[in-house]
Amino acid sequence: MKIITVKNLVKTFGHIRAVDDISFDVEEGSIFGFLGPNGAGKTTTINILCTLLAPTSGHASLNGHDCNKESAEVRKSIGIVFQDSSLDKDLTARENLLFHAYLYNVDKSERKKRIGDALSFVDLEDRADDLVRKFSGGMKRRLEVARGLIHRPKVLFLDEPTLGLDPQSRANLWEFITELPRKHAVTIFMTTHYMEEAEACDNIAVIDKGKIIALGSPTDLKKIIGGDIIYIKTDDNKKAMSDIKKVIEADVSEKDGEIYLSSLKGDLCIPVIIREIGERVISVRMQRPTLNDVFLKLTGKEIRDETATPEDNIKEAVRSYRRRH
Amino acid sequence: MEFNAIYVIVVREFKKFIRERSRLFSAIARPLLWLFIVGGGMSRIVPAGEGVSYIQFIFPGILGLTILFSSIFSSISIIWDKEFGFMKEILVAPVSRFSVVVGKATSGMIISTIQAVIVLGLFPFIGLQLSFVQFFSAVLICALLGFTIASFGILLASYYESYESFSVIMNFIVMPMFFLSGAMYPVKLLPSVLKIAAKANPLTYGIDALRNVILPMETGRMSSDFSIYSDVLIIIAIAVVFVFVGGKAFERKQ
Incomplete structure (x- = not known):
């Protein structure tokens, strides 16, 4: 109801x-x-x-x-x-x-x-x-x-x-x-x-x-984001990227020494990648999309994670001043 | 009528009043200063009337002063409630604005009557003799006046949002109301412009009613200005209007 x-x-x-x-x-x-x-x-x-x-x-x-x-x-x-x-x-x-x-x-x-x-x-x-x-x-x-x-x-x-x-x-x-x-x-x-x-x-x-x-x-x-993001570090990222592209259809890019790609079913994707480039992998991590990513994607900005605006602090200070006097 | 709501609004005000001893103290000290210092000093230069001295003449006025300040203080607390958020708790409750106004005005009435009774009890010290009926009638008038002034204060408070407006209300509304109420000088002796202002002032009729009850022996220039019946009728009429308008003023949504 x-x-x-x-x-x-x-x-x-x-x-x-x-x-x-x-x-x-x-x-x-x-x-x-x-x-x-x-x-x-x-x-x-x-x-x-x-x-x-x-x-x-x-x-x-x-x-x-x-x-x-x-x-x-x-x-x-x-x-x-x-x-x-x-x-x-x-x-x-x-x-x-x-x-x-x-x-x-x-x-x-x-x-x-x-x-x-x-x-x-x-x-x-x-x-x-x-x-x-x-x-x-x-x-x-x-x-x-x-x-x-x-x-x-x-x-x-x-x-x-x-x-x-x-x-x-x-x-x-x-x-x-x-x-x-x-x-x-x-x-x-x-x-x-x-x-x-x-x-x-x-x-x-x-x-x-x-x-x-x-x-x-x-x-x-979170589906708006297009799924999970997988980050992989290998001993040779360039080669690994081209190998991954052979087995998975996704945009694969490199940032800060890590390969990353996004996939709707990240958990099923990882084993496929590991089978292909197995021994060369140094680390793998997967990130589920957050609502912050959603907000970022929809508005192009982040929700500020603040506890109070400066204005609120001033308001509170004035109030407590009055309470004391 | 939502009696539970009215009751609990009154109880809250009363509890807060009792907990705040300094408020009671200053509420009692103010009339004492006016009565014994201003009154004591002025009676040296103002000759007595046909039956009462000047200090006796201002006694009903000082009672009016006590009620004016404590009733206005009490209803102005609405501005505090707005400022500190408590007003929202009342405004989202399923209670009519009318009951809120009646509850607040009743609180003002009770608190100011208590203070007025304490001041009224000083009558033997200024050479007055009051019968039980006189004393009791004076208390009734004080209560009625307390309710009227409190409902006036609520109307004021409904138009002010912040604490800063308090001094504006005190300096430009409360003090002129006191000076133009016949508390310190008979309305009949005022210049005609001021006389009109005094007649538009609800406090004038409250003080005049008290003077009718407390000083019936005065027959000269210090006697009361209107009959007791018209005084009481006017106070009641004003209270009804203020409660109604105050309730409407609270009702408005942005």
Whole structure:
């Protein structure tokens, strides 16, 4: 079943077309990833889907409800973890969850249990009554995910959930996120510019400058690249290259002392090559195409693998300055 | 009406208010400074009216000041919530904007009434005698005024995005509101231009209502300017308008 349907969605801010005629569906119970660089239109799309922004034109519906016209119904069906923390730092973890439970009208008899479950699920039971102000970035993000699940939403939106976290917290949080659809019967809609994260999604939309430039499973998308790349080092590359061309039909070239060629079925190709040039081989390695290669091929540029832009750092510095004064 | 949502918005504000002791302290210190230092000094040059001294005359005005500052402070916290992201948590919840505004205005009302009651309790120190009915009516008016001013603050906050606008609001809206409210001088003695401004100010009617209740014995130039009924009616009407407009202002999507 399709839980999210987006058709010809457009959002302009003045002259800027932040979202430029995009269409896609999200399957219920799957992890759907929006992959693209900063400013590609990912957050704008999320804001339209979660009823915070009205689209300029086009249509978006979630769980059968129009995101623009039936805001209240859509809001009941979704949970959101925004890019910037939306916790109240002057309340404790438990109080933040309690606030959420009341806001979403969670039944009185259920409130305590769900909050307890949520806290244990994200491993924050010991810190439940500490002010959020004292939490690390990873703990805050986990608490936000827990909060987003309190009212049992159909779809959980995660906007760059691991942005700004250290590698270990990132890995922990990521493992936890990938388990959500199975454990909580929830569909995950996430944005990211980390390739490893996108790889774990069931389906990905690659977005750049407001347009979707590729849509499909990670395996599908990698086929755009044309398969695996095999690198071979031999004692005489020139001779080996001409020998390989005799047995395999592919473009064989040499770079940095290595022969390389691309093949749709690299694993079957290697034995054929070895049989031909056997003793002369010094090393063989094969590289599976990554989504980064896909992005590079489609846009001619790489997704910058940054944790925060300088502008974000300034924003954060100003905020923490204000908090202290 | 989503009572759960309104309730939890009020509880949150209240918890934060209690945890922030310095806020309570400055909220109490400000009226004391005005009452005993400004009032004490001014009463040396301002002759007493027909039944009350100047320091007694400004007492309802100082109550109004207390409510003005604490209600505005409380609703301006919406700007903080926007800045620090918490507002998004509220805005994506299945709760009508109207309930959010009512919740915030109720928080402002409760917090400012608590402070006003503390200041009101100082009446024996300035030579006033209040009956239980007078005291109780004054508290009711304080609550009503607190709600109105808080809903005005929410309307302001819905148009401002950043923290920097806070000083603009304080200097160009809150302070003129105080000076043009009849807190320090009777509205009837103001020049006609200022009189018009004072009559357009919701705080004027709150302070006038308090003066009606607390200083009924004054008959001269320091007496109240309007009847208690028109005061209360106007405050309620303004509150309704502000809540409605504030709710609409929050509703708008870009």
